[in-house]
Amino acid sequence: MGFTSLAFLGFFPIVWLVYLLLPGRLRAVWLLVASYGFLGTFGIKYLAVLIGSTGVTWAAGMTLENNGNIKRLDSKQVSETGLKTSAGAKSHGPAAAVFVAVIILHVAALCFFKYNRSNIALPVGLSFYTFQAIGYLADVYCGTIQAEHNLLNFALFQAFFPKLVQGPIERSGNLLRQIQNIETLSARDPERIRRSALLLLWGLCEKLLIADRIAIPVNAVYSQFGAFGGVEIILVTVLYAFQIYCDFAGYTDMARGIAGMLGFDLLANFKRPYQADSVQDFWRRWHLSLSSWLRDYVYIPLGGSRKGRFRRAVNILITFGVSGIWHGTGVHFLLWGLLHGVGQIFDIRNWKLPRWIKRLLMFLFIDATWMVFRVNSLGDLKGMLLVILTNFRLQDFAGMQLGSFEWILLVLGILVVSAKDVLNEKGFAFRGWILERNAVVRCLIYTALIGAVLIFGVYGAAYDTSGFLYTQF
Known part of the structure; x- marks a missing residue:
């Protein structure tokens, strides 16, 4: 259930x-x-x-x-x-x-x-x-x-x-x-109920309108990458960054919304991760409850950064290695964790570059490591990289199983999530803005979101709601 x-x-x-x-x-x-x-x-x-x-x-x-x-x-x-x-x-x-x-x-x-x-x-x-x-x-x-x-x-x-x-x-x-x-606990507080219900509704939108729709081309290409060209592989890898974000953040928002309606405040798990300008900054924004757990119960007990640079590097690799194997049994999960460890050891946070360039470089690094995370095995990873290097062309776009209108919905969803994160980073709170509107405007917004879930959340012959990704971990 x-x-x-x-x-x-x-x-x-x-x-x-x-x-x-x-x-x-x-x-x-x-x-x-x-x-x-x-x-x-x-x-x-x-x-x-x-x-x-x-x-x-x-x-x-x-x-x-x-x-x-x-x-x-x-x-x-x-x-x-x-x-x-x-x-x-x-x-x-x-x-x-x-x-x-x-x-x-x-x-x-x-x-x-x-x-x-x-x-x-x-x-x-x-x-x-x-x-x-x-x-x-x-x-x-x-x-x-x-x-x-x-x-x-x-x-x-x-x-x-x-x-x-x-x-x-x-x-x-x-x-x-x-x-x-x-x-x-103030479970009967109308303001808390409104805020929590809106968070729950937004989580539903992230999951059903964006993450599950992105899953269609991602699953199609990653399951049969040999039938596609390098362009499709890179495209779905970029899309996967938004799939896993909207899937996991969607679950967290729903969980926090449900708990909030019961009067509880759960820990926030995400803080605009693709706005990060370094690997360290990314892990201060992504899966915060896991990253803080690893810091407090693995990294610091190992000695943290208190025993010199070499020991710090070893502690970081061990900590991210634990993160990798926590996520799954495949060697590619361990490799994914170690890549993040290396990325943090040689972080770009002190590079003299404009912040927007650091953010772009970080997104490219994170997205490349998501490919390692998403593949079924290191053999598949090798095969996909080989396709990118030797067959970099658009080979079977139709095989990605989305129609033109669905691609439009997918792109719009990504743009909305990205714009929300950018504006939130600048201090604009969407949820607070909505809750400050009068009752008529709020009802129109709620109706639009619910209607979008009911209509577009089940759109297309190839579309199906999938289980939350992190359930398997």
């Missing part, structure tokens, strides 16, 4: 209306039931994995706190050392043994489901809630937070359905704190 399915269209209004009617702590119970029901539609076995992971993590957190050899780090220590152990967080004794054992268990389970060669499918959301669990345990172990004693609260923290399938990878200081204070 994905966010774009008819089943979810019936599921969420019921969950939301009942939630609004319930008092206090009963809201948490209802949301946990709804979240488990949501995941259960993908398969009961996936629900069993989540419940098992939740129980182990909660028990481990309680054990770490009750061990008694961990002191709280103050905010200054945390900012200076990240998760590096210090005099305030001892790295020996039973707590360390429990911490290491449970982290190994989580990583082993993730690797088993993700990299096994049998027909066992990857449980929905496993990569996301596993990283969330590891981050929670690391925070408890290092004393930056207290363990959650209420199992209901922690179970909801792990299972909260808006962020369950594709994140964001939440932190206990954000989502868990809101769950602990669920009685005070």
Whole structure:
């Protein structure tokens, strides 16, 4: 039951209306039931994995706190050392043994489901809630937070359905704190509902009008690249940059909109990534919950940039290598991560170039690495590069399976998203502008967006709504 399915269209209004009617702590119970029901539609076995992971993590957190050899780090220590152990967080004794054992268990389970060669499918959301669990345990172990004693609260923290399938990878200081204070959340605030509903609607547009339409030519060319020329390969590679952006950002906007209507504020995951002028800047804008997780729980514990340039370079490569293999089993995912690591080591941020040129160079670099990310194997990557070098011509444009009108819609969608990001970068907030209009204008805008989704979101014989891309990771 994905966010774009008819089943979810019936599921969420019921969950939301009942939630609004319930008092206090009963809201948490209802949301946990709804979240488990949501995941259960993908398969009961996936629900069993989540419940098992939740129980182990909660028990481990309680054990770490009750061990008694961990002191709280103050905010200054945390900012200076990240998760590096210090005099305030001892790295020996039973707590360390429990911490290491449970982290190994989580990583082993993730690797088993993700990299096994049998027909066992990857449980929905496993990569996301596993990283969330590891981050929670690391925070408890290092004393930056207290363990959650209420199992209901922690179970909801792990299972909260808006962020369950594709994140964001939440932190206990954000989502868990809101769950602990669920009685005070302003779920009935009309202004919050309007803002959240508009964000949900925009996410639907990103996914159904842009990402899924771009998927048609991208899938056609990448699945049979030998039938196309180099021009088509480069064209769909550029398009893929917008497909994965609108797909993943669309999911995040929908998740934040759904959570917002329930009174929760999820972490933002994107900040106009193609406006970046360096690799480092890109990762401050793209998949923020993952990049900050890798920084706090991999890069900084390895030593960060505190031990010289060579060690910094090694730490960066390890961190981006972890990012690569988190995304998938193929060697091309690892290569994609390492390319970003090399790009950050030899970053262009200090080059004396106009900012627009840096942005252009960055987009070309990011887009080239998206090709590595998108291919099915290194063999396919080699074959596609060979086609580009030896057959750079337009060979079978019709084989990309879009009609003229659909190409127009695709280009318009990309232009709208790009213009929105450029204007947002300059400080203009579209959502705020819309919400400031009178009721008639707002209704016209809402009607136009809904109409576009209903009419153009199902346009064309080759068109079909696909699953969100990051679900597979």
